Amino acid sequence: MNVKVKAFALFREVMEKETELTLLESATISDLLADLALRYPGFWDMAFETPGVLKKFVNILHNGRNIEFLQSLDTPLADGDLIALFPPMGGG
Amino acid sequence: MRRRILTTASSNERFLRQIPLIGEEGQERLARAKICIAGAGGLGSTIATYLAAAGVGSFRIIDNDIIEESNLNRQILYRIGDCGERKVDIATRAIRDLNPDATVEPVCSFIDAMTVNHLLTGADLVLDGMDNYPARYHLNRACLNLRIPYLHGAVNGFYGQATSVIPGETACLRCIIPRPPDKGKVPIIGVTCGVIGSIQATEAIKHITGSHAALAGRLLIWNGVQGDVDSIPTLRSPDCSDCKRYNPMDEKEEI
Numbered sequence: 001m002n003v004k005v006k007a008f009a010l011f012r013e014v015m016e017k018e019t020e021l022t023l024l025e026s027a028t029i030s031d032l033l034a035d036l037a038l039r040y041p042g043f044w045d046m047a048f049e050t051p052g053v054l055k056k057f058v059n060i061l062h063n064g065r066n067i068e069f070l071q072s073l074d075t076p077l078a079d080g081d082l083i084a085l086f087p088p089m090g091g092g
Numbered sequence: 093m094r095r096r097i098l099t100t101a102s103s104n105e106r107f108l109r110q111i112p113l114i115g116e117e118g119q120e121r122l123a124r125a126k127i128c129i130a131g132a133g134g135l136g137s138t139i140a141t142y143l144a145a146a147g148v149g150s151f152r153i154i155d156n157d158i159i160e161e162s163n164l165n166r167q168i169l170y171r172i173g174d175c176g177e178r179k180v181d182i183a184t185r186a187i188r189d190l191n192p193d194a195t196v197e198p199v200c201s202f203i204d205a206m207t208v209n210h211l212l213t214g215a216d217l218v219l220d221g222m223d224n225y226p227a228r229y230h231l232n233r234a235c236l237n238l239r240i241p242y243l244h245g246a247v248n249g250f251y252g253q254a255t256s257v258i259p260g261e262t263a264c265l266r267c268i269i270p271r272p273p274d275k276g277k278v279p280i281i282g283v284t285c286g287v288i289g290s291i292q293a294t295e296a297i298k299h300i301t302g303s304h305a306a307l308a309g310r311l312l313i314w315n316g317v318q319g320d321v322d323s324i325p326t327l328r329s330p331d332c333s334d335c336k337r338y339n340p341m342d343e344k345e346e347i
Contacts, residue, residue: 006324008313009251017320057273061311061324064263068270069329084324086313088269089246089253091278092135092223092285 001025001079003032008086014042023077029060030073032083047085057087101193107147118301119147123193125300126150128215128240130203130231132157132179134166134280135245136221138289139296140183141168143219144190146297151187152197154211155179166282203227208234217299219292220244225272232257232265233334241305243295245288248278250316252288255326256295256305263326266334268311287314 005019021035030052037044049055052073060067061084067075077083101107101123102116111119125148129136132155140153159167159174159182169186170179180198187196201207203222208230212218218235220243222228228244235242235257242257244265257264291312299305312323328335 006322008322009248009253009315012315012318012320017322054271056271059269059271061268061326064325064327065329066268066270069267069331082324084311086253086311087248088225088271088273089248089251089278090223090225090273090275091247091280092131092133092221092245 001027001077001081003077003079003081003083005032005036005083005085008084009089010087011043011046011085014046015040027077028071028073029062029067029075029077029083032077033073059086059088060084061086101147101149104147104193106191110146114297114301121300121302122147122297123149125216126152126214127217127219127296127300128152128154128212129219129221130154130211130227131221131223132167132169132183133163133221133223134247134282134285135289135292136183136219137167137169138286139219139221139293140187141190142290142293143296144187144194146293147191148194148296148300150195150197151184152199152211152215153180153183153187154199154201154203155183156200156202166280166285168282168286203230205230209238212238212240215240217296218242219296220246221289224275225269226275228265229272229334235259236264236334241299243292243299243305243307245292247280247284247288248273250281250284252284252314252316253311254288254291254295254307254314255311256299256307258305258308262309263328264332264334267329267332268326270332284314284316287316 007015102119159170174182184196184198236259239259245254295305310323
């Protein structure tokens with residue numbers, strides 16, 4: 001299946017604005033992130049605290065829903081999904 | 093002192109160039125609007141300036157800080173001689189200088205669970221100029237409960253974000269961002285506050301004048317490093333703790 005990843009703000013320092021990925025049919029968000037880490041040096045260090053634990057600021061939307069409200073890193077993907085990675089801004 | 097001639101908002105010469113955009117009815121709606129600006133910092137300064145200039149009639153401006161010299165790179169309501177003064181007092185003066193017809197209510201208060209409902213009651217719109225997520229989540233939740241549209245904005249360095257939360261219709265702030273960044277001072281430059289505050293003010297003007305708030309159900313992210321802006325659709329999460337508390341059938345729900 002094919003999914004599209006959009007990267008925002010800080011993530012643009014290590015990856016393209018949009019990335020099209022071809023993944024196995026059973027792939028999850030976790031698999032997608034592993035794929036991005038292979039493709040983009042620096043991505044893993046930016047996103048992960050330790051293996052399997054995202055840094056606190058990393059927010060991921062799966063078709064508009066935050067994965068915190070889905071199955072987190074185990075959220076299953078489907079063909080045509082849109083994934084957004086962003087670090088929320090906090091200042092004002 | 094020159095006396096101003098009382099006129100209706102739409103016949104005021106100050107607004108001649110924008111009435112072709114929003115119409116006389118739109119201008120009157122701006123004059124009747126009651127907005128609340130939560131935070132009179134970098135975002136709040138931009139929002140207050142443009143909405144005062146556009147002819148918004150009533151402002152409640154909430155902040156509990158004193159102006160410091162380190163604010164002046166971005167908080168464009170203030171001047172060097174204002175240091176040491178309360179932000180809400182100088183902001184009030186600046187808004188009235190731009191639009192003498194405006195009513196301004198300065199509120200020097202901290203925004204927390206105890207105060208937030210009272211602080212927002214009566215507002216048609218709430219604009220987010222806060223610098224931390226605990227306060228933003230209080231605003232988000234109170235706006236859901238009070239059914240007030242909440243126009244969110246936030247900045248960090250050359251990056252910024254904005255979205256418009258319409259209670260009962262769109263994702264709320266916590267649906268979109270359940271994982272806030274760590275507390276603490278972030279680098280901020282005035283131009284980013286200008287971009288994001290202007291986007292929030294644009295959303296306010298469109299909402300008040302009856303056209304669609306374009307960022308309802310979308311998160312916009314500005315990237316000033318690469319000169320790029322993009323947005324993504326957002327959806328309500330049924331398990332969001334703030335949205336879950338919001339029940340459109342229960343008009344008397346308390347936070």
